[in-house]
Amino acid sequence: QQQPRLSGRPECQIDRITAREPNHYVESEAGVSEYWIPDENDELECAGVQAVRHTINPKGLLLPYYPSTPELAYVVRGQGIQGTVFSGCPETFETPMPSEGGREEFLDRHQKVYRYKEGDVIALPAGSVHWTYNDGDTPIVTITLRDTSNVANQLDRTFRKFFLAGNPLNKQIQHGGRSQQGNGQSGRRQEQPRRGEEQERGRGGSRGGGRREEQGQEGSNIFSGFDDQILQEVFNVEYDTVRQLKGQNDNRGFIVRADNFQVITPEKQEQRSSRGSRRGGANGMEETICSAQLSANLANPSHADVYNPRGGRVSTLNSHKLPVLDLLQLSAERGILYKNAVLSPHYNLNAHSIIYVTSGSSRLQIVRNDGSAVFDDWVREGQLIVVPQNFAVVKKAGEEGCEWVAFKTNDNAITSQLAGRFSYVRALPEEVLMNSYEISREQAKSLKYNRQEGVVFSPRSTSPRESAKNTLLNVLFG
């Protein structure tokens, strides 16, 4: 069932939409985080979202935290291990210690962890503890949407991040973009981002209402707010350990280097069979959230929902495919357009769409209800753009083609086509088209039937050779 989003806004006057580079960043010991933080009344604020791009170097560990809003991440590049803790679920993974052999008492037990790789979408429920580790050889790059208007976020429309370790706010906060030196981002990016500062702050409200507090490096993980004595008592540990828990002299940021890291995950095939197993403290929750699948792959061409061999493909991930998205009230779409191909003009019927270009570029036109274009420009690799609910949009790939991921603020986002085989022109009687547009029956028929493709349109033929190829393809796949 559809859940509302707490935009709470009486009015959002969107006169102009911008293709955005990140406007803040934080450098950590083993990676960098770049943020899209809304400004007052911009389209990010209106859509009630923000975004972050993490680059995690090999052996980098993103420290455990819990967010006040759901997050949905797409793995642009690399592979790693993800851990998401559900309170009350059993520790179903048992890791033998490397040096100790098979002695039972030296096992480590912990909750499920799983591997992810490029093209995966990762669901990060609000309030759960998340961490991630790069055990590969190349940097991981992820783009993550944070849904600040989500129903899970009761207090206000601010994103709050509660760190359980480290001293993240000891780091220099930077505004603007950062220079591009070996950060795992493709050199193909066509625009140089501006310098600037970061905003991972917290303080009960790093966003929303237009208030931006730029100062305030004070603050740390949540244990730093408790008395040493009470922490010693509740954990029953030495003072040394409590001091480390608070991490007040930690200068590593929130992506730290972890050289000694031997968490074992089952192989792919084993992973599947391990689901449903009950070892150790099984408590009856195994069939529920404890064994929920939290990620799925969107890059694999065989998962495409829309495919046109001359134009490209689109894959969607909604709560029918990944049920945990029902909890997040979010979904995602992966799209690929070949050179000069066009994505049918359409609108998002029940969601905002937040598009991040992972490679190539597209020309987009976005039109609002009064018929004026609020965006008409290129969107390039590494840029993010918001298409508000119901706004009409058309997308044409550039010379390099275009690949993107789009996050939608509904777990079963629906798009409505404005041209092509699935569009309203097919659904309307010819009489309605004729009288609406003051055109002849022949013209109405041409509007309805001249474009036989559905969602992804092949580029215009520009040469006889191209044309002949298309004809052949038509015969084969038409």
Add this chain to the structure above:
Amino acid sequence: QQQPRLSGRPECQIDRITAREPNHYVESEAGVSEYWIPDENDELECAGVQAVRHTINPKGLLLPYYPSTPELAYVVRGQGIQGTVFSGCPETFETPMPSEGGREEFLDRHQKVYRYKEGDVIALPAGSVHWTYNDGDTPIVTITLRDTSNVANQLDRTFRKFFLAGNPLNKQIQHGGRSQQGNGQSGRRQEQPRRGEEQERGRGGSRGGGRREEQGQEGSNIFSGFDDQILQEVFNVEYDTVRQLKGQNDNRGFIVRADNFQVITPEKQEQRSSRGSRRGGANGMEETICSAQLSANLANPSHADVYNPRGGRVSTLNSHKLPVLDLLQLSAERGILYKNAVLSPHYNLNAHSIIYVTSGSSRLQIVRNDGSAVFDDWVREGQLIVVPQNFAVVKKAGEEGCEWVAFKTNDNAITSQLAGRFSYVRALPEEVLMNSYEISREQAKSLKYNRQEGVVFSPRSTSPRESAKNTLLNVLFG
């Protein structure tokens, strides 16, 4: 399950409620549209709704559009054809062309259309494309509620209308009411509305937050925001057709005259059997939204839920009767009071009630939580009045009786009676009444039992003849 309304308001101080005439209008080629646009902090704004009354002349076509909020319409008068397009649903209606006979290749195919007539309630889901046509001999008059606080409207609490044809904003926008010359409205209306302007505007926010932008005749249908070239490409049509699609020289408004209009609808009995049929591009969605029933009749006396032969009747339409109302989170009530009859004092437990009087007049008293009356006056044909959630209201018909339709902001709106057979006085122990009101047991019994009717109360007997008639009716129907 109950869905919230995004009033998002910290406080609505309702000191006075007004019986309202429309405050804006637009004249089109084949009809006129009159609007109830909220002012800042008035009771329409507080309830998060607005309303429009369309008068569509014979052969008038309301151009296709999609709204950002759900709409619920009541057909005050006339009959016509309604089309609502669901993206991805098959074209299940096949229309032979009039001049071509049975040649298969000359069929027109389109999605389901249906007939409506006076007394029908029509559900118009948010984001779907709607159009309507008057193929009758008399003007159609509809009253439509727009639920701007509905969960379907993610961006803000503004109503946005996305036209797919025409150039609606080229029309002169008028404030106030309009003079009454042959517009299909009854001459019985007792008050002359003021002159004024209209407000169908758009521009990303024609309402909400108190900002009213009165200028801005620029703007048109959404195709006008796309480049000619891209439209030519996506539709694969001639430039002439694209120019017509954009409709920039169209001065007809958004209700246009369509003389040549031969869309065929099944006869009533056939319509029923056709549901569930799968012709053409059946895609498995037929049993879902694609074949949802979108309208139902409320005027038929045999559908009454409450009936008192001496007082009148009330019919309700909720999501138990018309399941698509679960999607809209709205419901409707049709009421008829005979001369001087009274509708039991009551409150709406889980909804606002927006009442439009279709004929006659009633005296209403509306009382808020501090016991003060915020309305105590007559409401007449053509006027609209908001009864906020939980406010107590009593309604007594005038000499001509009174007929109304009420829209409720809940798909299963509940009313609680304050007098009569279903009211709290019956539910309370006599001791509670005696001590609460400091009355005797006899008085408590009189409060509980003197009014034996349930919801609709017959008028006071004023003559022996009347009294005798009532006695007889009591014997027959008591």
Add this chain to the structure above:
Amino acid sequence: QQQPRLSGRPECQIDRITAREPNHYVESEAGVSEYWIPDENDELECAGVQAVRHTINPKGLLLPYYPSTPELAYVVRGQGIQGTVFSGCPETFETPMPSEGGREEFLDRHQKVYRYKEGDVIALPAGSVHWTYNDGDTPIVTITLRDTSNVANQLDRTFRKFFLAGNPLNKQIQHGGRSQQGNGQSGRRQEQPRRGEEQERGRGGSRGGGRREEQGQEGSNIFSGFDDQILQEVFNVEYDTVRQLKGQNDNRGFIVRADNFQVITPEKQEQRSSRGSRRGGANGMEETICSAQLSANLANPSHADVYNPRGGRVSTLNSHKLPVLDLLQLSAERGILYKNAVLSPHYNLNAHSIIYVTSGSSRLQIVRNDGSAVFDDWVREGQLIVVPQNFAVVKKAGEEGCEWVAFKTNDNAITSQLAGRFSYVRALPEEVLMNSYEISREQAKSLKYNRQEGVVFSPRSTSPRESAKNTLLNVLFG
């Protein structure tokens, strides 16, 4: 399914949380009501709640009213009769009149009433009519949460109380606390509340948006807003009765003395068997809301969900146990800590927690996302404190131990532990702890396993005798 709360706030900057005494009160003929009314931007306003503590003297009757928001009450002390009226439900309780014997025609019929006693939680749905009576020998004390941000409250985020009897606003409204003379509150309270005034007002908005209107004693029950004539007509009673209905000369307040009150309730065992019975006007609704159970006991130790014989116990009441809480979107927790015992540091994953201390005292530390403590002090009997969603909190009982009730703004509130057997440290691989906190494997093991208890931690052993006792208990219950 999770329902949103309409906080509607762009940002809540919570810099400091306060343990609060009531800040307004009203004295009535047979009791007193003390209120926690939010101030602008305080943590009550941010959480979208307010609270009231009623003290109802023996023979006191709380006059019937219906609230615009759901209320959840906890019975701190005493016992009484509760009536909640559901519109349209049958009058299933038949009371023979005391003096009249078995004559059928002298029965009183009314809807179900039920008994409650100390430790019960009572669900009071929005819009239903509620009344309560103290037929015991000692004062009843209840603490009630009012959820102003609840989805049931469509108009705004104001609490509105619609009285059906009396003239409550005739009473002197008082700011601040009140002096403590035989009011049924325990003498153990350690702080003297301040003097002040009350705020049960209404007027379309006694709270929200920061506007506080302190004047305005005018106003009364909702019948006072209707004309005498129409009331005479709809109830068909004498003018005397109407005058009493309006109660305009009533100076008793809203808790009135009812000496003659003989409402009969079934004995406990009979009450169970009576459910499902259909007498009188059975209308098919008996299995639904009409026979919903509206209260449950949380004080009984045998209902504990968490129990540590050395530390204390916690009982929760959610919609799995009391299904009507699904309608209210609220739940409750009853906790008891023995002397010096500790409640594991934790956070509320999907709810705010509003804690009221019923006896004893606790030291609380509450930490927000930047790691700073926004509360670090004692909370004592009679005080109320808000723990916002996701904020980390630890609680240690004082020398007298501590008992509390916590209201949660979710019908299935989840807590996440930060230490102990169910906490994230158990769920994380040792490698993650080692690298996050820069500690050794031994230290990581101590963090994970040194505290074997789950939620309630026993106090530190302070003497050999204590230690020996604990060892023994460990052997017995470990």
